Amino acid sequence: MTSPTFIPSPKPIPFELRPSTIQGTGAFATRRIRKGTRIIEYIGERITQEEADRRYDDEAMERHHTFLFNLDNKGVLDAGTVHNESRYINHSCDPNCEALIDKGHIYIYALRDIEPGEELVYDYAYERTEDMGPDSEALYVCKCGSPKCRGTILAPVKPEPARKKAASKAKSKSKARGKKSRGKQGAGKKPSSPSSKSSKRTRPVRRKRAG
Ligand SMILES: [Zn+2]
Numbered sequence: 001m002t003s004p005t006f007i008p009s010p011k012p013i014p015f016e017l018r019p020s021t022i023q024g025t026g027a028f029a030t031r032r033i034r035k036g037t038r039i040i041e042y043i044g045e046r047i048t049q050e051e052a053d054r055r056y057d058d059e060a061m062e063r064h065h066t067f068l069f070n071l072d073n074k075g076v077l078d079a080g081t082v083h084n085e086s087r088y089i090n091h092s093c094d095p096n097c098e099a100l101i102d103k104g105h106i107y108i109y110a111l112r113d114i115e116p117g118e119e120l121v122y123d124y125a126y127e128r129t130e131d132m133g134p135d136s137e138a139l140y141v142c143k144c145g146s147p148k149c150r151g152t153i154l155a156p157v158k159p160e161p162a163r164k165k166a167a168s169k170a171k172s173k174s175k176a177r178g179k180k181s182r183g184k185q186g187a188g189k190k191p192s193s194p195s196s197k198s199s200k201r202t203r204p205v206r207r208k209r210a211g
Pocket residue numbers: 092093094142143144145146148149150151152
């Protein structure tokens with residue numbers, strides 16, 4: 001594999017990189033960042049799903065460590081080969097930032113007002129597939145240290161599709177609401193699915209290898 005290319009953000013960024021208690025190097029606010037601010041573009045090499053599979057093999061890794069984001073059905077952004085400061089923003093189960101796709105680009109936005117010195121974090125919410133068991137939980141272990149930590153950087157388990165069991169609908173709905181009540185994430189913008197037409201910004205999915 002070629003060595004990673006670092007492309008610094010063209011704009012002055014409102015954070016600095018230094019060691020983090022969550023993992024490796026983290027991004028820490030150097031000034032107050034207001035809620036809704038577009039902080040930085042998540043830079044990566046645009047590759048195909050097939051190429052992403054060729055490059056990374058989850059089973060061969062002791063601890064999951066890739067920098068892939070699903071852009072759409074065809075495209076994946078790989079920040080393992082081309083990246084900027086955005087790659088150092090760690091995961092937390094209690095995030096103060098979120099990643100959203102806007103016109104084919106991924107940006108990190110402030111979910112709430114962030115004070116200087118705070119570490120910038122967003123919920124990686126890696127896609128969860130049916131074949132994932134305890135082994136996967138271990139591979140995707142979370143060490144964010146938040147009281148709200150769910151123990152894994154995998155996305156929270158989704159409630160059953162409502163159409164399957166009408167009877168359990170109310171139950172799973174309230175369950176989902178309970179989960180989302182953490183922080184301001186659930187109170188503000190609803191996470192929109194890529195097919196949502198109501199919002200031009202969509203939430204990208206951190207990608208594991210296919211199959
Ligand atoms: Zn956590």
